[in-house]
Amino acid sequence: MSDLDLFSIVIVSTLIVFFLAQQKAKKWQMTDSGITLHSLPGYYGYLSALWTAIPALLIFAAWSFLEVNATSMLVVGQFAELQALDKSSLSLALNEIHLLAGSGGASSAADASINAQAAVLYLQYMDDSFLLKTSSVLAIAALGFAFTYWRITPATRARNSVEQLTIYALLACATIAILTTVGIVFSVILESIEFFKQIPITDFLFGTHWSPQIAIREDQAGSSGAFGAVPLFWGTIFISIIALMIAGPLGLISAIYLAEYADKKVRSVIKPILEVLAGIPTVVYGFFAAITIGPLVRDFGNYLRDIGVNLDIEIMANLTVSTESALAAGLVMGMMIVPFILSLSDDVISAVPDAMRDGSTAMGATKSETVWKVIVPAALPGIVGGFLLAISRAIGETMIVLMAAGVAANLTANPMDAVTTVTTQIVTLLTGDQEFDSVKTLAAFALGLGLFITTLLLNIIALHVVRKYREQYE
């Protein structure tokens, strides 16, 4: 028997309970003409079924989530050798135990290693756990059934109870949003605190040297790595600036043109086409930036450098040019953000009342004068809010920078050079094959915390600004 079987049993019994309770209610209706039911018979069925299924499934889910870790801890408790291990080797050992247990290799008694013994014990505990789980889930289901089935009477307010239960279920679903935020905060904050215990927060925030490569041997020089995140922050901001410099004007002017100049037919064709840009996955942009735009930017940089050498312009002659560059990533990211700015700007521009346009036109303003002197200033808070959201998106964008901006932590203002960003480093630090508690992985969580806080603040400010703006014209 497996978890799936147990789950199926619960579901099938629930269905049976539903029909039983429904039949019971129907019988009252048929036999005793004097009694009127409070609710339709189906509701009595739902009520009993809910009481049978919900508590049982809750126990089932909680148990399933916790049993692997709990059983592992119990197993570790039985072996002094395992207890002696430090955190990271323990997690490795546990991995091996799980693997051994999963492959069934643990059954060979000849294998006497600690891990194999532990695996045998683990399997045994898991069996016990499953037995316990099965019995408690079924017992709870039976209790729930008994609790309702024999207590329902024609006067039971079955519909009201079912509806109240449903509302609680709906509320529980809505609460997941809060749980997610709590989960995010929880996952980044604990590890970040651990990180800042090892690396002072000022070194992290203001240090200009980033090289998380920790030496393999303990005695090697510089084995602690360097975790000054300024080059990462700069890379992130630099690329976001390039992206905004492209997406800002393009998106805003396109939005103005579509809202104020283009006739309806053109607008209804162009807008969806431009929104296609927003639907293209970021990994596609990343590939395009790395394979097509990157080399183009590099060739352009080399061309500039040649001119610089020929004409003896020092800045240009010393240009560092690389295939992975801030410019390539920023350019492509800018194009990705265009539809985002376009549709946000379009919304706020359309929200400016026509009376403003009429007023300005009647004064003898041309269309562009009306746009720049009345509409854009009136829509400015909304536009700024849109730009803030766009910045937040640029900062959090991962795939384009990962594929096209590089991993070199350069503190440079040269857009042709490779830079790295916060998101790139999070991915590189967390996808390598290192143990979970090294400073390197902890650093990724600290970066994640920074990223989360920054984007959260930007979003809150932007949403606030936009909402205030909307209220102004409502």
Add this chain to the structure above:
Amino acid sequence: MNNTDIVRSSLKKRYAKEKRFKAYGILSIGLSLFFLLFLLFDITHKATPAFTQTYINLDIDFSHKNLRLEEKSSYSEKELFNASYRKLTSKALYQLFPEVKDRREKKTLRKLVSSGAQYDLRDLVIANPNYIGTKQSIWILADDDVDTFAKDLIDRNLPEVQRRVKDNQIAWIDHLQAQGKIQKELNTKFLTQGDSREPEQAGIWGALKGSLYVMLLTLILSFPIGVAAAVYLEEFAPKNNWFVDLIEVNINNLAAVPSIVFGILGLAVYINLFGVPRSAPLVGGLVLSLMTLPTIIIATRAALKSVPPSIREAALGVGASKMQVITHHVLPLAMPGILTGSIIGMAQALGESAPLLMIGMVAFVADIPQGFLDPSTVLPVQIFIWADSPERAFIALTSAAIVVLLIFLFLMNLLAIILRKKFETRW
């Protein structure tokens, strides 16, 4: 000068400005359109080589000696499976080019065909046991470098050190070509195989199946939960309640949290805390459902809001409870809007890759996943993995995988548009 004259004198300049601004508008839209077309054209152009594959015709000698099989009348499948197929192509090649004697040169010669050719031959023999003991002329899958060369993607005029196909290989290929022993066929492996280190053997079926599992789970989790949450917030939530406000703020912010942060959550909570296996569609689906939830909630709320109060009042007026009004009337009426929003949310999830990198779906997985717990990858991450591979042939494969992904996204969005158009009601 009176005012009329002043205005008249400035008119030319002002209209020039007006024209200029209009031109900027057309220019910016044109630039964006150009970029979109350039991107689509570039990727389809780069993808075209991946839709065919080069095959080399070789006379394979399926002698018992070569297969290392004893002579008997019939063989079990296991015997055939364990027979030796490794040398078959090499021997055929040596026969074709008897002048090649040098050991190193022989090695380059062997490399004309894919290292996976032996498995194709094995399957062929298992399907046709009568080949044993005969000689057959068979089209053998070429190596990716030969394939790339045959598609004219490698310039033969480059100095030898700068290209992956060496001079002697070019001579052999030319020879084979002259004899009509090289041809291109439709690339069937691309859609039927899992990932491989050899570009000519690599396919997206594994990634597609992974995506399918992840999407299925995302849909099962996020759709009911999202709709339920939206129904609560829109229909039942008390106004001016701090807890409800907190939920609303959270949903709005989660919709804008960078996707990579969800990956960190998945890593820390699902994998490290709850012990969900890494790289499995289970954890991928769990992470993507959290990301898709806000989209579905927001779309559902908009759809619920658009159902006019008159319908609710009519139903309430005949004595339905609020829950009945919602389940019998409001939800069915809002369903097209809800579905449209959900499809768009699912399309976003299908294209998402950053958070999945965090939870180990970036590992090299050659096997086709068979369930929610098997290690697997998804289409966008497969694209990322291939884009990172140095072999020239992977560029075409990556582009082709992108084309497949874009087709899926296009179809999903098309479905959403059709739904919206078909069921759009003006109240």
Add this chain to the structure above:
Amino acid sequence: MNDKSEVELLQELGDTVGKPTIEGNPRMSCRNVDVFYNKDSQAIFDVSVDLAKNEILAMIGPSGCGKSTLLRCLNRMNDTIDDCVVKGEIKLDGEDIHSKSIDPVLLRSNVGMVFQKPNPFPKSIYDNVAYGPKLHGLTRNNAELDDLVEESLTKAGLWKETKDRLNKPGTGLSGGQQQRLCIARTMAVKPEVILMDEPTSALDPIATATIEELMYELKSSYTIAVVTHSMQQAARISDRTAYFHLGRLVEVNQTNTVFTNPEHELTENYITGRFG
């Protein structure tokens, strides 16, 4: 006569009665103006009327009679509406406003407009008034601009109330003040004609009275065409009154005559309150 139905009256409707045209040089003149929306639906039928210098012409009539549409033709505001076609001849000081030598921008700087709902720009009071002069480059320096703003606000009777808060947003004023600000804004470009589209319909009676007084004062320097819903207002402020019915100009005459002794039965029905 009184027994005829409205439909019959409309069928009988021929040329405009009264005195639609004036002797001498009118400031503006319309001849045989037709206005179409969407090609098939005609909003105005064959209207001919003159606007004399320094007079107030009130345009009255039931809703949808085309009086606002005609008003918007006079400074070509209808250009901003797609599918709106104006036929016939409209002249400002003897020049056709649709001719090439007159440009809509130029025309609108000469023919200002005040709208039904006060629509100050979301800018400061000062910037609202300075908007037009800055746009057209009417002043050479800031001092001249300051003077012009003060002059316009004074004419609009708003200077005393606003001189201490010129940098506050114009949207912070009361409804009546906002409308006077819009009038000041219009006057700042020194137009010859001011068109007013129900300028007091969104205002309370006290604010309405102030605006009416203002209009009366402005008559000495401007020609004013005002669309109004209120017959009392038309009677109070205007020199001549034009009565529109279903896109046709029924009757134009001295205001006194229209209200005391209307020539056309439709006009009589309207002013005696039988419909409208």
